[in-house]
Amino acid sequence: MSQKISVVENILSANDQIAQKNRAAFDQAGVFAINIMASPGAGKTTFILKTMEALQGRLRLGVIEGDVAGSIDAEKAAAAGLPAVQINTGGDCHLDAVMLSNALPALPLDQLDLVIVENVGNLICPASFALGTHLNVLIASIPEGDDKPYKYPGMYRGVQALIISKIDLLPYVTFDMDYFRRGVEMLNPGLVTFPVSAKTGEGMQAWADWLVEKVHSK
């Protein structure tokens, strides 16, 4: 079993080296980069498009979309007028630093302030692979249920901001917000959290304002 562990360590170490190069590329271009992670269907793409609207031109945004297959998300982003690149992992359950490194030349980094990377929909694998972004963000959607921090602790531990999405669905599902928040606090004390509804727009302005502040204070 020790051999298996050492293989994993080598893969992660090689990934970290490429992640550092990605970070250097972002920094050189003056770009702030975010890695957004979530379950399938938590609303990552919609959240990114609504973030663009709430930014109201304060930041020049580009996106990198990660999926096992297809180009639905990049097409949506491009249709909204954003520079967009689609990465297909071909079966891998996460993006890694090499995939991101290969995608970067397709974006006009010098003309951007912010790049949002949408990781593959998954609450497990993406937590293990640094990409070189400045900020890891998790989106937890209300209909997924209040027990997710307890079931996916690695993901909740590794992020610097938490979006609670689809809060417009709270009246229609069972979701104990206190129980959810206790789980989050246990794993990631003081984590900054934004409850939002992309549908009604609630909470999006507070998130966008925080993001602008974050980018400018980098």
Place this chain on the structure above:
Amino acid sequence: MSQKISVVENILSANDQIAQKNRAAFDQAGVFAINIMASPGAGKTTFILKTMEALQGRLRLGVIEGDVAGSIDAEKAAAAGLPAVQINTGGDCHLDAVMLSNALPALPLDQLDLVIVENVGNLICPASFALGTHLNVLIASIPEGDDKPYKYPGMYRGVQALIISKIDLLPYVTFDMDYFRRGVEMLNPGLVTFPVSAKTGEGMQAWADWLVEKVHSK
């Protein structure tokens, strides 16, 4: 890269051998076994508990719960009076045949007709690992969105039944059922599908009746 591929093949081949042994253990005990897969928060555990109610004692049910961490799901099942075992993968994004093999002795197979295995919440990894169950079932929940077949084709290709869950949320979210079903049909023509709401009970009886028929005709 060819070396990497051969390692993966060896792992999968070893897994398939253990899966065959699991199948033999189920068959010897006269047990029908189901592998339920879904995104995090699609409602797998609730669906299993509601299935138990809809079976109305027609089948003796046991469950095996797979999660990265915690024992919330097995506790829920045990509280409902079901023989239940929790598997913690410790970080792996799927169950495999060895984990299932290790869990089987904890269930009184000779006293059961049906074992439901709840896989780790994930639309990617579980599709690659046979467990030895007789039926692979996918739960797709309405709030996840209608584009999931197009994004996670491997999962949709590999199942023999599809549950569309949380249909009570249809009035509150954007979900194009025709678009969703076209994607499913493209990947898995003629797949048997059960739209259900665990909340209202809608559709649960049709699923339970089909399941009883399936178990008895094994």
